Amino acid sequence: MSLLDRLAMIREPDLSRYRRFVVDGHTVGWVGADLAARLRGHGDVFVVDGATIGLSPHLGSYGARTAAVARVLQSMRAEGWFRGWRNEPYPVGPSFGAGLFEIERAAVPSFGVCAYGIHVNGFVRDGANLRLWVGRRSRHKPTYPGQLDHLVAGGQPAGLSLAENLLKEGAEEASLTPELVGRAKPVGILSYLLENEEGLRNDVLFTYDLELPADFTPANADGEIEEFFLWPIERVIRELSDTANFKFNVAFVNIDFLIRHGFVDAEDPDYLELVRRLRRRPDLR
Amino acid sequence: MSLLDRIRYCQERDTARFRRFLVTGRPLGWIAQELGERLRGFPGVFAVSSEAVQLADGLDSAERRTRAVGDVMLRLREEGWFPGWRGEAFAVAPSFHAAPLLQLERAAARAFGVRCYCVQLNGIVERDGELQTWIARRSLSKPVGPGKLDQIVGGGQPVGIGLRDNLIKECAEEASIPAALARQARPVGAVAYRRQAGDLCDDEVLFNYDLLLPPDFAPLNADGEVAGFELWPLARVKAVLAESDEFLFDVALSLIDFLVRHGVIGPSDPDYIAICEGLWSAPPEGAA
Numbered sequence: 362m363s364l365l366d367r368l369a370m371i372r373e374p375d376l377s378r379y380r381r382f383v384v385d386g387h388t389v390g391w392v393g394a395d396l397a398a399r400l401r402g403h404g405d406v407f408v409v410d411g412a413t414i415g416l417s418p419h420l421g422s423y424g425a426r427t428a429a430v431a432r433v434l435q436s437m438r439a440e441g442w443f444r445g446w447r448n449e450p451y452p453v454g455p456s457f458g459a460g461l462f463e464i465e466r467a468a469v470p471s472f473g474v475c476a477y478g479i480h481v482n483g484f485v486r487d488g489a490n491l492r493l494w495v496g497r498r499s500r501h502k503p504t505y506p507g508q509l510d511h512l513v514a515g516g517q518p519a520g521l522s523l524a525e526n527l528l529k530e531g532a533e534e535a536s537l538t539p540e541l542v543g544r545a546k547p548v549g550i551l552s553y554l555l556e557n558e559e560g561l562r563n564d565v566l567f568t569y570d571l572e573l574p575a576d577f578t579p580a581n582a583d584g585e586i587e588e589f590f591l592w593p594i595e596r597v598i599r600e601l602s603d604t605a606n607f608k609f610n611v612a613f614v615n616i617d618f619l620i621r622h623g624f625v626d627a628e629d630p631d632y633l634e635l636v637r638r639l640r641r642r643p644d645l646r
Numbered sequence: 647m648s649l650l651d652r653i654r655y656c657q658e659r660d661t662a663r664f665r666r667f668l669v670t671g672r673p674l675g676w677i678a679q680e681l682g683e684r685l686r687g688f689p690g691v692f693a694v695s696s697e698a699v700q701l702a703d704g705l706d707s708a709e710r711r712t713r714a715v716g717d718v719m720l721r722l723r724e725e726g727w728f729p730g731w732r733g734e735a736f737a738v739a740p741s742f743h744a745a746p747l748l749q750l751e752r753a754a755a756r757a758f759g760v761r762c763y764c765v766q767l768n769g770i771v772e773r774d775g776e777l778q779t780w781i782a783r784r785s786l787s788k789p790v791g792p793g794k795l796d797q798i799v800g801g802g803q804p805v806g807i808g809l810r811d812n813l814i815k816e817c818a819e820e821a822s823i824p825a826a827l828a829r830q831a832r833p834v835g836a837v838a839y840r841r842q843a844g845d846l847c848d849d850e851v852l853f854n855y856d857l858l859l860p861p862d863f864a865p866l867n868a869d870g871e872v873a874g875f876e877l878w879p880l881a882r883v884k885a886v887l888a889e890s891d892e893f894l895f896d897v898a899l900s901l902i903d904f905l906v907r908h909g910v911i912g913p914s915d916p917d918y919i920a921i922c923e924g925l926w927s928a929p930p931e932g933a934a
Contacts, residue, residue, distance in 0.1 A: 456919075457919055458916075523913050546908070546909035547906075547909045547912040547913055548906070548907050548908075548909060549906045549907060549922050550913075550918070550919055550922040550923070552919070552922075552923055565919055567913050620833075620834065620835050621834050621835060621907055622832070622834075623832030623833050623834060623856075625833070626833065627809050627810070627833035627836075627853050627855075628808060628809055628810070630743045632833075632836070633741075633742060633836055633838075633851060633931050634930065634931060636835050636836045636926065637838070637926050637930055637931075640922075640923065640925060640926035
């Protein structure tokens with residue numbers, strides 16, 4: 362078992378099995394055959410041909426697209442599509458901050474739409490050693506129940522800035538004060554494209570490091586985290602290498618943290634492959 | 647001018663001007679057309695077609711390949727090829743940890759477009775809670791990037807020495823950093839690119855290290871490769887990277903990674919995602 366095992370799922374999917382989802386001339390996602398077939402039944406909203414899926418040309422505005430797509434997704438939800446419905450609108454568009462409409466978060470992987478998220482590595486320095494705050498997700502979460510998570514992590518919904526989302530998630534998930542959240546330092550992004558049981562995960566994660574005082578104890582306020590642990594970094598490395606207990610993308614961010622803080626030896630035979638896999642999505646344009 | 651320009655410079659691809667360099671059937675590099683044509687003059691060593699340059703079938707061991715290719719390189723050097731000859735052997739292998747298929751003089755390795763590996767060090771000083779970093783001005787006699795701005799220490803990875811030992815050696819030569827201090831450098835990731843332009847294909851993986859230096863330490867060059875050092879605030883590093891090509895182009899990639907990791911380049915930059923994703927723009931190891 363090794364850290365690289367956690368990244369084995371980062372494989373470029375065979376996109377020939379998907380239809381390009383094109384809106385306003387931009388590729389905004391990728392749709393599999395089952396969903397495409399089902400969307401043919403909504404010809405007033407979705408235009409499905411052999412290679413692409415688009416939105417009906419009469420849907421000319423952000424609001425009109427959002428409302429029409431929402432009606433279709435709600436009717437499909439009643440048939441059992443889009444497990445773990447959240448009532449959280451996510452922006453859909455060609456790039457970050459350039460939304461053309463919104464869709465329900467639970468439908469994002471089904472449409473292969475790029476989702477954005479924030480992940481905060483909360484850590485405590487202990488001389489030359491580090492300890493990392495680890496959360497266990499509630500067993501009642503619709504996705505990845507009971508798995509290990511960050512101190513603070515969350516999707517980036519429509520209508521919030523990254524800074525606002527950090528404050529909101531920090532307060533809800535760990536009772537972080539705005540003063541503590543303000544110490545979080547951006548340290549890069551991770552991006553990846555992979556297929557899993559949810560569909561196509563096409564994600565960009567904004568990652569932050571937050572050094573916390575030794576006397577800080579997180580308290581979950583929204584019921585999404587069951588308990589928190591402050592683990593020595595060696596424990597985190599062992600858990601990452603030997604188990605799949607961390608939520609898959611939390612493992613990605615943790616491995617990036619280990620690399621940036623010098624806990625992976627550059628001579629490790631897997632080093633360059635670890636770095637590369639965390640660095641870049643295939644170009645989908 | 648913007649930070650993204652520094653990234654895009656490293657991503658130029660003019661593949662029509664190059665043909666593949668294959669060893670034992672594996673693609674290991676890219677050779678410009680003019681050099682490819684010249685290599686036709688050595689049919690005992692090179693088998694040249696319009697698509698590829700391969701080594702002759704009889705060269706069936708790393709030693710034989712190194713010797714045969716080395717003899718040709720010396721001949722061509724006399725004709726003026728391979729400016730900046732170093733007398734430094736580079737291991738040519740399908741990936742960093744794989745057994746070398748041959749060794750090649752460093753200046754020739756660049757002309758063959760094979761992947762090179764370097765160690766790059768950010769020498770950091772913390773003053774009043776603010777980070778600063780030592781910047782070097784390359785000597786005017788350097789064969790690559792004379793007079794350009796650079797990190798405090800950086801160097802190619804030669805055959806027969808580990809990354810850390812090479813870093814310690816370069817620290818001593820380039821900046822007189824004592825070994826005990828250099829050993830505290832932490833590996834912090836890698837950046838990579840492949841740039842095919844003009845007559846050169848540069849394919850490099852840069853192993854990045856951060857080293858916190860005492861405020862009273864002053865680097866002193868010992869090998870004549872550095873004209874001088876200055877301690878810069880990180881905001882100045884970012885401004886000079888964004889507004890000029892004063893930094894050597896591959897050093898710029900390593901420094902942008904440094905500024906991203908330390909939060910100096912952040913998500914408020916509209917190019918943030920493209921910049922971060924552009925820090926690795928080379929094919930994976932073993933898939934040249």
